[in-house]
Amino acid sequence: MSQPYCYTGCTFLKLCIWFSLMYLKIKCILLTGFSVEFPYSTCFHFTSSEKTWLKKKEYIVSAVVAGCFLISISLGFFRFNVNNKILHPEIAECRVIKTDMELEVLRYTNKISSEAHKEVMKAVKVGMKEYEMESLFQHYCYTRGGMRHTSYTCICGSGENSSVLHYGHAGAPNDKTIEDGDLCLFDMGGEYYCYSSDITCTFPANGKFTADQRAVYEAVLKASRAVMAAIKPGVAWPDMHRLADRVHLEELTRIGILKGNVDDMVKVHLGAVFMPHGLGHLLGIDVHDVGGYPEGVERAEEPGLRSLRTARRLQPGMVLTVEPGIYFIQPLLEQALHDPAQACFFNSHVLQRFRGFGGVRIEDDIVVTATGMELLTCVPRTVEEIEAFMAEGQSSAKSFGCLSSQKQ
Helix, strand or coil: CCCCHHHHHHHHHHHHHHHHHHHHHHHHHHHHCCCCCCCCHHHHCCCHHHHHHHHHCHHHHHHHHHHHHHHHHHCCCCCCCCCCCCCHHHHHHHHHCCCHHHHHHHHHHHHHHHHHHHHHHHHCCCCCEHHHHHHHHHHHHHHHHCCCEECCCCEEEEHHHHHCCCCCCCCCCCCCECCCCCEEEEEECEEECCECCCEEEEEECCCCCCHHHHHHHHHHHHHHHHHHHHCCCCCEHHHHHHHHHHHHHHHHHHHCCECCCHHHHHHCCCHHHHCCCCCCCECCCCCCCCCCCCCCCCCCCCCCHHHCCCCCECCCCCEEEECCEEECCHHHHHHHHCCHHHHCCECHHHHHHHCCCCEEECEEEEEECCCCEEECCCCCCCHHHHHHHHHHHHHCCCCHHHHHHHHC
8 A cells, every 4th residue: 555645745855854964964074074963863764664665766766866966056055165275286296206006007008008119110111191000009009908098199290290299189180191211200108097108209111210310310319318317316307408408409510400609509598499398297197297396396487498397306206208309390490590699500501401301209208216217118219229120020921910900
C-alpha cells in the first residue's frame, strides 16, 4: 500500500531541509575548520520506514538533491571569498624541486621521446610532408611508450619554417613538403601521466649537412655544451643565457657573418637578433612549468633575457631545458641592419648567403644535481653522429612505421 500524499510531502520536506543543513555544515567546516551543529537538526532524522520508502524512490531523491543543489547556488551559498594567493607560491615551489619518483617518470618521458625522435630521423625523406613526421613521432610514443598525449603541439619546421619559433600551430600546421637541402627542426615531446618532455633535433633532410649548415649547427652545439658544463647549484640562469649568447656571437664571427669585438656586440644585445627566445625553462607537470619567478626574482628587461621563463639560481632537483638556437629571421635581421648600433657588426655579403637558411635549435632536458647536472635526453648530437645514424636508418630495410602496419 502506497504512502499517503501528505506523508510523502513531509518526507520530501525533511529531505530538502536535511540536505541544506548538511551543506551548511560542510561549508562551515571548510571555512572555519570546525564542525557546527545547527539547532533542531535532530528533528529532521528519517525514520526506518521513511528510509525504506526513499530507497524505493532513488530517482526522485536524486532529483530532489540536484534541485536543492541548484537552489543553493541561486541563493548564493557558493559565493564565499576564496584566497587564491596564500598557497600558490608553496604549491609552485613543490613543483620546482622534483622528488626521486618524479625524476623517474621524467627519465621515462625523455627515453621514449628520444627514441621517437630517432625514428623520425631514420624515416624522413625528401618529398614527405612535415606532418608525416609529426604523425610518426606521436605513433611511436603511444605504441611503444603508452604516451597518449604530447606535451605541446609538435613543431616540425623544414627549410625557412625552421626559423619560426612556434611553427606547427593551426595557422601553419606542419604542412610543407620537405625539400632536398632543407634543414629539419623538429621540436616534439611526449607526455606520460602529465609529466612532460621537450626535445628539439635539427638535421638535414637528405642526411648530409652542407658546409654552412654544419658551421651554424656546430656553433649552437658548442653553446649547448658550454652551458651544460657550467650548470651547477647556485648558478644564475640569466648568466647561462648570456654564456650561450656569447658563444653564438663568437662563432658567427668565426663563420664571417659578423665582424668586430664580441664585447661590443654584447653591449648592443646583438645576440637577441639570432636567439630571440630564452635559453630554457623549468619542466615538469607542464612543459613550461610554474615557479620561474617567485617573490624576489625579477624579470630582466634586456632583449632576449626578458624572454626567459625563469631567472632563478639553480638548485638540485630542478629540471630545465637547455635550448640554444641561431635563427635567420628576416624581420629581425632587417631591423638590426637599419639600426646603426647593430648594423656595423654585419658582413652583409656573407649574411646574404644565409637568407632563407631557417634556423638551428638543439634542445635537451637536464636535471640539476649536487655537483652539476644529469642529461635526460639521448639522441645523436654531433654532425658525425647524425649523418652516420641517418645513413644507417635509410639503408635499413624496414622502418618502425612499416613494422607497425604489418602487425595489424
